[in-house]
Amino acid sequence: MEVNATQENEMRRELGLLDGTMLVAGSMIGSGIFIVSSDIVRNVGSAGWLIFVWAITGAITLVAALSYGELSSMFPKAGGQYVYLKAAYGRLVAFLYGWSFFMVIQTGTIAAVGVAFAKFSAYLFPEIGENNIILATGLVNITAAQLLAISTIVLLTWLNTRGVKNGKIAQTTLTIVKILSLGGLVVLGLTSGFNSEIWEANWHEAWTMMSWSALTETAAPVTGTAIIAGLVSAMVGSIFSSDAWNNVTFIAGEIRNPKRNVGLSLFLGVLVVTIIYLSANLMYLATMSLKEIAFAPSDRVAIVAAQKIFGPVGTTVIAVMVMISTFGCNNGLILSGARVYYTMAKDGLFFNRAGELNRNEVPGWGLWVQCVWASILCLTGRYGDLLNYVIFVVLIFYALTIGAVFILRKKYPGMERPYKAIGYPVVPFLYIITAISICIGLLLYQPTYTWPGFVVIVLGIPVFLIWNKGPKQ
Template sequence: MTTEKPNFKKSLSLLDATMLVVGSMIGSGIFIVTADIVRNTGSVGWMMIVWVLSGIMTLIAAITYGELSAMFPKAGGQYVYLREAYNPLVSFVFGWTFFAVIQTATIAAVGVAFAKFTAYLFPILDEDVILLTIGGLKISSAQMLSIAVILLLTFINTCGVNAGKWVQTSVTLVKLLSLSLLVLFGFLAFKHEIWNQNWFSQNTWTLRKLNVDGSFENYTSFAAFGALSAAMVGALFSSDSWHSSSAVAGEIKNPKRNIGLSLALGTIIVTIIYLLTNLMYSSVLDLNAMVNAPKDRVAMSVAQEIFGPVGITILAVMIMISTFGCNNGLIMAGARVYYSMAEDGLFFKKAKGLNKYSVPSYALWIQGFVSALWCLSGKYGDLLDMITCVVVVFYVLAIYGVIRLRRLKPDLERPYKAFGYPVLPVLYIFMGIAFIVSLVLFKPTYSILGAIITLLGIPIYYIIKSKKND
């Protein structure tokens, strides 16, 4: 008697898929990165332009991905799209980078962010509290908490997609409610003097550098381009993981319709929330208060202005909820990419197996293990800067893949065709290339190191292929 191989269960509704997108996008970035954006732009006008441009890029990518997701409604998302549009080498290099840094280091960074804000409530969990020293490696209580949370969420997701979706949908709804209330109370604490100073001064739309001492420096035209790109790194990072629902396509009901719709709805919701949040910041804090916020935590300074001393506690709880839900989404989606790679014989063989709950438990645990190592390394933040450029490269490739497939395989069934084609996909490609070029010019160290990590995937691919052929 043979036992039937477990298959993915179609358990995720449109709401679940949308909450996966929203929850994976909103982590700790929206509470922090505005400080660096204001340093690079020197005005609230340009601060908002950065968030608008980031939102436009993300939304164009999401609605264009809708065509790919309807054509290839399979687990793995972007990995599958790159394989179908190009070849297994391109998709493997993406999958390698995704596993080595993009997803695992992001999970680690979000986990440590959870721990840092938990330390506001329980100081013993602060990153400065060292529990163990092994040679030159110092392990803090914050790192141990982050690892514990990652392993807990990994375990929950091994118990079936219903367990993961329950956490994701409920936590994300609480997160959206909390952020909406923060925005509402922020506007109720509206300060006319601050608003007028930020929005009706002669420099509201002047792009310039703002130093922490309050002085300004004008940019040359060339430097202004670099500063704008540097500012967008934070905004784009805060908007990343918008494609999460495409990775779990095998578990979404009516995937040809609901994946693309969840991508569009999720990015629209997050973009609106981000724009309103930053408008609210500008109604409570002036530019100097934003750039001098302790540890760049602009939202903390805002919460103190709104709620007084208890504001720190309120916001710490909000960010704990936000990062917890964000990591659950990242963990759920990431494992399905490795599952697809294993199906192609390009990852650990066990990763293509589903457990009795019909989820890729081995892929989940190996992702959790690597993420835990990044938590201990303390280098995840640097690596995230390094791969920002690479992430956009793969997005550009996937978006161009829509154009490429239209030309090479015109007869493929396309239940949904990208809105605004070919204008919007081409616009994204140009914006993405401009962003990539500017990072290469103005942050060459990060870009080169990111490229090295990515290109390591090429020899690894051929080593794996040679072993398969032996």
């Protein structure tokens, strides 16, 4: 492998610092912040632990982003995490990441976010809901919601095949709108919607971990290993709600001054989202009791909060916000994902056509193959399960990538590093320990979230052996 960080000269460097930051924030903020706090409260049961789960997730995500900044400054080219893993561990590990990325991580997220868009659209237009079955077959039922999700994926894919400039305008605009909307909701919730009695009651036993029973809708204290199990289970939702922050590294080949702007975009984007997420959860605690958060209908805790603030119109307010949020999130995921397949194809580890640029100087074929597979996942109805299954794998690859900082410092000590990981070696090491600890916790307490991920990885090995026979670059 060539280790000098030569820049891709085939792609247009159209994206600046603001665009990169908005891609990070926009890819992170989907529908999770509007939903997953219900499940977190059911697992940890108190205000203090709810905020702790979101705070620790934000902290480890920020640490990872700071470490990725060093790697991005060394390899300011398309492909991001795939490129870093290849430099540190070789082609097999890099391919297994790219394989998981295409099969489930990126495309499964695109499918899930697309369906979330459709579900909340049904609040405004009930005829496009999940209950409207368009075609019933022996294997699957195709609903109006699935067709709407696929339509949005196709539309955003087409938009991004028209050039990175179109994608960046949509991404930056939608992300600014969603940040301002969420910020406005938080401010109103903490002012006009603030209920002092609920707030005080929620914080009365802030650090007593509880487990809420779905059958009785009551909470009971937990102790011992049940505390660890509760935390691990709770973090499944917060980690996925905070994921996709690394998408900006995939498009480094199209960012101006990438040695500076990629790392800075990572830091600023993650910081903004972490503040928003913590503020949103404080708003939930200011407007709703813990029981109301834990058992919000369909876990849509933000709708209950908005109804407290705005009255009956609150449902419409949140529906519109989630539609904007998920639409913008998917634009960022679609825009960045194809750049990984582009780099893999250049290495002879993916379909050759995915390594070609169209007349608009973007990987158009890669965008469309991503669109097709994400649409198929929409139709299976299993995209949500797939996302749960790969959280273990996602954390492993994050830990491996942070480990690449240590490996590459020894492997290429003289390589230019315009930006260095803050707090090295302590801070990156703490991230690796934390990620591994969560993985061990998942193995012990949530095994259904672990073994299917291994299956995805193992299935990639024979595929690698086939593709690796091709030309290597």
